[in-house]
Amino acid sequence: MTAIYKKELRSYFTSMTGYICMAFMLVVIGIYYAVINLSSGYPYFGYTLSCVIVLFLLMTPVLTMRILAEEKNRKTDQLLLTAPVSLWKIVIGKYLAMVTVFGLALLITCFYPLILSRFGTVSLSMAYTAILGYFLYGAACIAIGLFISSVTESQVIAALLTFFVLLVFYITGTITKSLPSTAVASFVIWIFVILFAAWLVYNLTANLKIALAAGIAAEAVNIIIFFVKSDWMAGSVAKALGAFNMTSFFSNFGSGVFDVTGIVYYLSIIGFCIFLTIQAIQRKRWGGDALMTAVVLAIVVVINLVVGQIPVKYTQFDLTDNQLYTITDQTKEFVKGLDSDVDVYLVAQSGQEDKQIQKVLERYESLSSHIKVHTKDPVVNPSFTKQYTDSSLSDNSLIVVCGDKYKVINYSDIYQSxxxxxxxxxxxxxxxxxxxxxxxxxxxxxxxMPKLYTLTGHDEASLSDTLTSQIEKENIDIEELNLVTSESVPDDADCLMINGPQKDITADEKDRILSYMENGGHVLIFTDYTETDMPNLAELLNNYGLSTSAGLIFEGNSQYYYPGYPSYLIPRIQSADAVGSMTSKNLVLMPYAQNINISDDVRSTVTTEALLQTSSKSYIKTDLKNLTTTEKASGDEEGPFTVGAAVTENYNDVETKLVYFSSSAILDENMNQAVSGGNYELISNVMSWMIDKEESISIPTKSLSTTYLTVTAADAGFWGAVVILIPAALVIGGGVVWFRRRRK
Structure with a gap:
């Protein structure tokens, strides 16, 4: 095998074929690399490879057309059967020689992500996963070309057939999206597919009985399924064609997922095509060959089906930067604790399923036997969604059902824009x-479903859409409450929020809130620095041992404030039940906060914990009107200061909870984004603690924002020229070798 391998490899590099194939591949990749990654600064090399996957339609025929067709044309193919080397070694040697030519070109591109890493953050794990997928895809295409070259003696026909077959595989995904998915349409299509398959069997075996028997049996199965289990028939043609969609597996690698099922799939194509090539060379009796081919095909199909049934947590590994397809530990613990069956319906037309959503659904299904995922085609089942919503749903919307309860998730809620x-x-x-x-x-x-009431009537700050959405994701219902017009806080209130009032509450409102708290109510308060006196709100806080100091806090330790803004505090998160699993390693941003004084002698039933504290180098500025510097001056009160506190009172088997933050700016969306969602995570944990949920299960949205590379025009021009000159050098070098060989 080694001798055959060296001979074939030498033939590619003593002629222009190998150099041209490598140069063609590198120049196409180089052009896209220069435009997408260098000029535009896009950091994902996998996207570049996905754009140039079409080049296999042209490169593979050139690389494979002569490998065996030339043997037939020269009538030397019979020598393969009488050679002292076994036939499978000859075929594999030829195949590995072609893969080496392709692999050498791809090896050069392995340096491209490293070049990009000079200009910013580049996920090398994603880049090299994409390169691996690209190599496997190319190796499978070469195996297909090898087989086609073995069934014809014309290099031109071999090249054209290879191009056509690879084109069909390439556009299979598009074809499946346009196919009708109804049961009747699928039934009719299968009738013609089976007739064609029977004709093909007859041409391969020259045995009419075998062809008729196979065709009649297949048509009988088709009819039985249609009349007995028609829902199996719906969309079955698209699903069957999906087995030929080679690009779908590459898309996993290209998007940063190391996919074991994809590796098995490509290796199956390679192995089966090599087997077919050997069969095509040594065939003497079609009947025996056809039987063996059927057995091997069945084995290949079974292997892929078995691997496909393995839970995705064992076969797909998420290597993306932000763990886009990885389920968080929080969700894993929650799902594993389910004791009720949950059905998740993906509403999407056959062939139009969103791959990212499908990946996430597969992971949910693998986490618990109580979760079952179903796909419902709105074309096949037009009335299915009407039992859950009167609104029309976009493709790839989800419906989650457990018993009589259900929730609809529109596609627009899954992708934020x-x-x-x-x-x-x-x-x-x-x-x-x-x-x-x-x-x-x-x-x-x-x-x-817990209910949160937000107090109104005092020019309170409104909650941002993002925070409102996050609270609702925790399945907390939000409703406004005006205690001037209401005689009391409603009995169904699990928590009352007072968010940055600009005017004081009335004495009656204070009494109603205190009455609510004395009966086990929970209150969450945010205030702002203001010169307006609010004696009633202050008395409400004093009743639980809390008060604020005059002035604003400034931070003297640069590690605990936002760069350039010492009043934008990044306080340390303290260890407390109210903050959940957050620690001092988590960041929250809290501008314009005041010190919270905590009294220890309110009542013996009251327990108070600090949630957020500044550093010992913080200080308070009181004369803000005449402020000339933010630097610490003599007379400024020194820290550490408390800017967030939680109070618990247990009396007569009734538990009251109060959480107080001395700046409502902690709820500002811009502040939250500056610390990657840390503020809202803290608020979610606090609310879960207040309404007695075991733990907050609000999962933050995973960012799809791209941090582009900073590539100067000079750098882009230089490296762009380099990646274009490499294939040019290959062609020149190959031309010199070829010319010298010709002269000899």
């Missing part, structure tokens, strides 16, 4: 499949 005013277009910024799914499962499996 914002309008880009520079391009006047909508830009997708986040992927929230896990957050929405976990929230929906929590909702349908919960017996009750």
């Amino acid at each position: 914002k309008f880009n005013y520079s391009t006047y277009s909508s830009q997708t910024t986040g992927f929230d499949a896990e957050g929405q799914l976990t929230s929906a499962i929590d909702y349908v499996t919960s017996d009750t």
Whole structure:
């Protein structure tokens, strides 16, 4: 085999074929690399490879057309059968020689991600996973070309057939999307497919009985399935064609997923095509060959089916930067604790399923036997969604059902977007499949839904859409409350929020809130620095041993404030039940906060914990009107200071909870984004603690925003020239070798 391998490899590099194939591949990849990665600064090399996967349609025929067709044309193919080397070694040697030519070119591209890493953050794990997928895809294409070259003696016909077959495989995904998915349409298509297959069997075996028997049996199965289990028939043609969609597996590698099922799939194609090549060379009796081929094909199909049934947590490994397809530990613990059956329906037309959503659903299904995922084609089942919603759902929306409870997740809620005013277009910024799914499962499996009331009537700050959405994801119902017009806090209130009032509450409102708290109510208060006196709100806080100091806090330790803004505090998170699993390693940003004084002698039933504290180098500025510097001056009160506190009172088997933050700016969306969602995570944990949920299960949205590389025009031009000159050097070098050989 080694001798055959060296001989074939030498033939590629003593002629122009090997150099041209390598140069063609490198110049195409180089052009896309220069435009996408260098000029545009896009950091994902896998995207570049996915754009140039079409080049296999042209490169593979050139590389494979002569490998065996030339043997037939020269009538030397019979020598293969009488050679002292076994036939399978000859075939594998020829195949490995072609793969080596392709692999050498791809090896050069392995340096491209390293070049990009000089200009910013590049995920090398994603890049090399994509390169691995690209290599496997190319190796499978070469195996197909090898087989086709073995069945014809014309290099031109071999090249054209290889191009046509690879083109069909390439556009299979598009074809499946356009196929009708109804049971009747699938039934009719299968009739003609079976007739064609029977004709093909007859041509291969020259045995009419075998062809008729196989055709009649297959048509009988087709008819039985259609009349007995028609829902199996719906979309079955698209699913069957999906087995030929080679690009779908590469898309996993290209998006940063190391896919074992994809590796098995490509290796299966390679192995089966090599087997077919050997069969085509040594065939003497078609009947025996056909039987053996059928057995090997069955083995290949079974292997792929078995691997496909293995839970995705064992076969797919997420190597993306932000763990886009990885389920968080929080969700894993929640799902494993399910004791009710949950059905998740993906509403999508056959062939139009969103691959990212499917990956997440597969992971949920592998986590618990109580979760079952179903796909419902709205074309086949047009009335299915009407039992859950009167609104029309977009493709790839989800419906989560448990018993009589259900929740609809629209596709637009899974992908978050914002309008880009520079391009006047909508830009997708986040992927929230896990957050929405976990929230929906929590909702349908919960017996009750907590309610949060927000106090109004005092020019309170409104909650941002993002925070409102996050609270609702925790399945907490939000409703406004005006205690001037209401005689009391409603009995169904699990928590009352007072968010940055600009005017004081009335004495009656204070009494109603205190009455609510004395009966086990929970209150969450945010205040702002203001010169307006609020004696009633102050008395409400004093009743639980809390008060604020005059002035604003400034931080003297640069590690505990936002760069350039010493009043934008990054306080240390203290160890407390109210903050959940957050620690001092987590960041929250809290501008314009005041010191919270905690009294130890309120009542023996009251327990107070600090949640957020500044450093010992912080200080308070009181004369803000005449402030000339933010630097610490003599007379400034020194820290550490408390800017967030939690109070618990247990009296007569009734538990009251009060959480107080001395700046409502902690709820600002910009502040939250500056610390990667840390502020809202803290608020979610606090609310879960207040309404007695075991733990917050609000999963943050995973960012799809791209941090572009900073590549100067000079650098882009230089490296762009390098990647184009490499294939040019190959062609020149190959030409010199070829010319010298010709002269000899």
